[in-house]
Amino acid sequence: MRPVRRLPAVLLCVVAGAWSITAPAALAAGPPNAPPGGPGATAVPAEAAIGTAVRVRGSAWTPGATVQVQICGANAVHGSADCDTQGGVTALISPAGTFDAGLAAGAPPAACPCVIQVSTLPGSPGAPRTVTFPFRVLGHRVAVILKDITPVRADIVDVEVTGGGGWGELFGGRPRRTLVVQVRNAGADPIVGAPLTVGWGAGSDPDSPVDSPRTGTLRPGQTATYRVPVELPPASFGTFVVGGRYAAAVPFKTTFSAYPWGLLGVNAVALLLFLLGLRLAFARRAARRRTRATERVPAPMRPPVTQHITRNGADELLDYLDETAREPSGDYRIDREALSDYLRRRTAGPIDVAALEDFLALDRFKRQER
Template identity: 55%
Template sequence: MRALAAACAWLLLASAPGPAHAGAPPGPGVSAEPASAAVGTFVRVRGSAWSPGTTVQAEVCGANAVHGSPDCDTPHAVTALVAPAGRFEAGLTVGEPPAHCPCVVRVSALPDSAGPPAAATSPLAIPGHPDGPVLRDVTPVRADIVSAELTGGGRRGELFGGAPRRTLVVRVRNAGAEPIVGAPLVARWGAGDVPDSPLEAPATGTIQPGRTATYRIQVRLPSASFGRFVVGGRFAGSVPFQAAFTTYPWGLLGANVVAALLLLIGVRISLRRRTARRRAAVQAAAGAAPPPRGRELDELIDHVRGLGRRSIDREELVAFLEERRGGPVDLAALDRYLGLDRFAVSEQER
């Protein structure tokens, strides 16, 4: 009997949980700093206890990410490689998730990475993003984007640097057998190929099976925008749509070109005037006598004609100028002038 009791006691001790279970390593963890961040800002995501060599993806999600990627802002997702110590760090841009808050930063191992499947979340408050209940059992939405096009544009103000305006018209058809009620509609715009600036989208209401609903979203860009822009988003978190347009303020560009040409012409005229003033200053510094002008020239011509000749000699010219100017004449300056002027004198026929 004693031997039987000892054997039973040994079996009980062997089947009891040992201290090794109490010390089991924790699962993968993740943290986000700061814990509250507005759309368009950055958070620092850190992870620990992940399988080394694993490639992980971090993204901002709504509804506590209970439905996976349909709740997440996948366009702004980033990837990181787990270091040998099981840690990683990445910077993540906060976008608007398609689902309501409570929001989280969700980190998951990519399916083709080296490590086993794993996921972890960290709470994140997004000021201004709507809150709502978390519905776990949600029937997947079956919807088709019939069309997504941009209307408007071509206004005169836009040609001269005004803010470009467009209207995104999205037509969605319910391809399922159940009504679609209050599905989230998220839209953004951006330069190039990445829409990263949020737009205000209307409530979607209810779409009956087989029916099509039309939604209009106003798009307004900053003043003097130019180049290619894209507007896109998702309906019900999983149905994407996108449209693109270009805008160039040709009037503003043309006005700048004309202003530049006028500036160059003004500089050229200013340089010419400055050169002329410098030339006149050099001649004045050399002491050249000013040529007869206006009434004095007419009187000189009449005087020559009155003498019945076509020219006068130097002495007669000096006497004429002294009489008209009421003072002596610089003879050296007069000689230099006679060498440049078109008047003919008896000593130097021109």
Template identity: 45%
Template sequence: MTMRQACTVVLLLAASLLPFAGGVGASAAAAERGPTVTVPEALATPGRPVKAAGTGWAPGSTVQVEICGGGARRGSADCDTLRAAVALVAADGTFRLTLIAGAPPAACPCVLRAVAAQGGKRAQTPLTVAGAPDGPSAAAPAPAVRVDVIATALSGGPRFGELFGAPAHRTLTVTLRNPGDRPLGRAPLIVTWGPGANADLPVGKPLTAELPAHAQRTYRIPVRLPAAAFGRYSVGGRYGPAAFSVTTDLYPWGLLGLAFLAVLLTVFTASVLVRQGAERLRARRAAVGVGAELPAFFAVDELTGVLAAGAADRARPGLVSTRAVIRAMSGEAPLVDAGELRALAETLRMSPLDKER
């Protein structure tokens, strides 16, 4: 390879790596700048869709996007939370969504605001809303909105099916209070769940109503937990600036009981088989050693009869079967009557069929 060819290869490699380097640099720059939200068109018409995109957000987090008036200085009180949209951030820290534009509750200047449900990071971009009135710009931002969480609870005890691995159904009850002197707009109630202490899986966004000053409202949201849930689970969420969380323990005791019963049945069956095998073994040993259970003395006449029957055996003259003696002495019937068996053999030998052969 000549020097000119080597330089050409190096230049080609450098050109192919430039896009990747640019992408890495852009991602690092986006992380340094923090989260952003943008719109392709800065003009929104009520009732028409508005597209939005974001960069630099935490992967896996949930972001709520809404149109706000008054520069969103009062937070959710200035925003059209009824038409807000929620997006899940991708692995590269970006999201895309579409929401329906509406008139914000406060006069413009208007913005498109994005707020992360986890961590509270936010970003906004200027937006012109057609037909929205313009108001005077305040010199200082309004005081922060405050919401108190009075009580949270999960109700609904374990049903019969849950004991055997069916999905668990609970009801989350949240009581919120507005301690301020101004009413709060219809802020979204975001509910999430997850195993352990990580409640990051969305349940839903139930409809809410305006929260008057010094008033409180109670919301009940059905929550469905997964099948065969085992251990502790958290259900939490956020309403405006207020966050809440509650835990519950789920154990399929029915499945555990069935598993324990199966182990007991296995042990019981094995013990029965072992006991039966031991009994058969004892029976065989008893049959072999039955002579040890015989009495110490026998009647001479009985023993003489057994010996005479054995001595008359033509096949083994002068020999007596030990088993025959034991059975006779123990009072059991003989297995074979040698005299009758010999008579049967003589009859078969002299049969007409034998003569024909």
């Protein structure tokens, strides 16, 4: 009977010993999605379809810091390249070290397995922190992540283009810009000598490569700034894209414009002068045509002074015509020059021959009546 009574006591000791060993470790581990002694975060619900609302809450963060919350594919092994940065939200850490953010589930650029990534933004107090925990995006594609490839966890903090607008560029010189890229190491390991490829293009792809500087070593949590000179062909005109990749996995891209306004103004003035010259040339040609047309039209002759013929003069004229100009038919054949000479001798001025012809026609009419 004694062994039977000892058995429960022995079992109780074993259970108590196991609890004394595992309980402190479990308490020290904290939430399953947070490193020991570090911040953590959870999502409700743990899975959601694209476009539905998700509530993300965190604790043990540095008060006053700002965190970015976003959904990432491929377990975020490539940093921001795997994340839905456009659908991400930011939240401010309360004095108690907690935050509460509402997030709309989006489709990350990489396939699942997916996670929600919470990272402190540059400039926040305290050490940079990044926490990821599993999250299922319903309906999103799933792919296998290669385990033999060491991922580079880096985030593009900022991308901008500076410079430009000089006198040379305004009049058709080469546009010169400087691409400024800020990269942060979001992983736990240093990034050594990661390649930085940069190019520019006139369309949507930066397919014209440019020389890039060496990146050196980027320690965990460190942010580095890289400046890359970009030079375009002379008289480049329009909007251009410039971008590339960091460590062959983290893309970045932005746009800038180049307009040679001085050259455009000179061309506009030259075009106006050309059009004005054409107008003057056409005006001169039209004036010459009018001049030639005026020269071809004879000047109007002054009407001769018509002398009235008296009855005696008419009788003398008829006698002259009877002697010199009458045809056998009885009509008159008028020799204008002879008639003019005759009338000048008989009158004081020039005679309107047309009026004489009318007179003769009237005489013929009267003769016919008789």
